[in-house]
Amino acid sequence: MDYYSNQISRLIEEFSRLPGIGNKSAQRLAFHVIDMPVDQVEELARTIVDARKNVRYCKVCCTLTDRETCPICSNPDRDKKTIMVVETPRDLAAYEKTGKYNGVYHVLHGAISPMLGIGPGDIKLKELMERLQGDVDEVIIATNSSLEGETTAMYISKLIKPAGIKVSRIASGVPVGGDLEYIDEVTLLRALEGRTEL
């Protein structure tokens, strides 16, 4: 890329290393940045570095936060006796957007995957077990509906049940607005098994 000068090539290279950014998008981003006002560019750079340096795991639920305890765990109105277990902070965000869940979370930062060599010790399971020493009514397992997510759900359920804590799993089924015709068979069977009386 020596038709771009050195600093532009380096910027394009840096951008194209980010996930989901191909070479074309990286070029587009680079030229956009070069056209931005200097103070906005400095603000962008500062935000990136600050976030990286200050963000850590919440000491309770392990989600990413810039405080010792995340906003959800430090909110006195949230029900601390109900813990929803999710794989990533983005899954947490997805449930928060519903605005209807009032419990707290536990973020595993991954799922058990023998294929990828990710075992129970590689996700935040120990931290979850420690929390269960306290006063907990229910653990809702909301890992993904993938092979890894299901494996993780089974594993956690077997681990927790002996302690006498209620363990539940979010429902699998046809998405709202989903067209039966386009839904895979496994989902259709799950939806049938999980049918509720009207």
Next chain:
Amino acid sequence: MDYYSNQISRLIEEFSRLPGIGNKSAQRLAFHVIDMPVDQVEELARTIVDARKNVRYCKVCCTLTDRETCPICSNPDRDKKTIMVVETPRDLAAYEKTGKYNGVYHVLHGAISPMLGIGPGDIKLKELMERLQGDVDEVIIATNSSLEGETTAMYISKLIKPAGIKVSRIASGVPVGGDLEYIDEVTLLRALEGRTEL
């Protein structure tokens, strides 16, 4: 987004302001950055700011560069008497990738668009005319094959021709590997008009 802590929300917001980055991609980028090693994040931030601060227009061809004169204009092996006029530095890059063009470029940074209120004074046309005072054999107009690109091509051609300099326009036609069936009529007519003897 108060379920993310402040610094993560700000990072997501900064990313989602960039072109082509929606809210989902911005979240993905943010969490990626938070997982990156600190020194790589600092390098990314520094590259962004440095590029913005040091990149300017080449004083000859107006492309973006971090030197006074871009690598192409300062290359003694390039034919300075042939100037290809393009709209953006990315168009320049596209022709450079062919590896077959040995002349130099002139980057307009836009095209004339009465619709968007962009007139001849808003693009780097004055700079082009100044270059033509020197020793130039041919000006190849390689603006886009859009309404704006064609308008700009016509305008430049009328401006230059009286000076007795040869002006040419890159060919319109069926893209190599293109399937006639899927090509629009205007392109098909252009390809017919521009046919060459075999």
